[in-house]
Amino acid sequence: MKFKVILVSLICVWLLIFAPLKAIAEIVSHAPANAMVNIVEPIDGATVAETFTVKFGLTGMELAPAGVERENTGHHHLLIDQPELPNLNTSLPSTDQIRHFGKAQTETELTLSPGEHTLQLVLGNYLHVPHDHPVISEPITIKVL
Numbered sequence: 001m002k003f004k005v006i007l008v009s010l011i012c013v014w015l016l017i018f019a020p021l022k023a024i025a026e027i028v029s030h031a032p033a034n035a036m037v038n039i040v041e042p043i044d045g046a047t048v049a050e051t052f053t054v055k056f057g058l059t060g061m062e063l064a065p066a067g068v069e070r071e072n073t074g075h076h077h078l079l080i081d082q083p084e085l086p087n088l089n090t091s092l093p094s095t096d097q098i099r100h101f102g103k104a105q106t107e108t109e110l111t112l113s114p115g116e117h118t119l120q121l122v123l124g125n126y127l128h129v130p131h132d133h134p135v136i137s138e139p140i141t142i143k144v145l
């Protein structure tokens with residue numbers, strides 16, 4: 001009888017803890033340790049017009065559109081004025097400050113209000129989830145005229 005209770009408890013623990021962990025592991029893709037993203041343009045400290053082009057760089061991996069599950073790939077996410085990184089263990093939300101480039105775009109045109117802004121890139125997999133070795137650029141600060 002006691003054995004049965006222990007067994008049921010163990011199964012419950014497994015279902016509550018390990019099954020969700022496994023589910024999380026399944027949505028996270030692997031990224032090589034040397035994978036890197038960077039903002040090619042504008043450069044850190046640049047002064048730009050209200051509407052300007054942002055060019056994304058990626059090395060050590062390739063781009064793939066959202067929804068396409070392929071090894072060592074992902075798509076860019078541009079964080080605008082985000083002092084803290086979003087939760088990297090789940091799908092990145094899609095907001096005005098977290099822009100998705102799910103068609104595997106390598107650049108975009110942005111219009112920002114005059115003043116200082118920060119930009120940062122995060123690569124996400126086919127489900128918009130950052131990789132197990134998160135591929136994140138250094139943030140840059142720009143001045144919009």
Ligand SMILES: [Cu+2]
Pocket residue numbers: 066075076077092100101102124127128
């Ligand atoms: Cu995305």
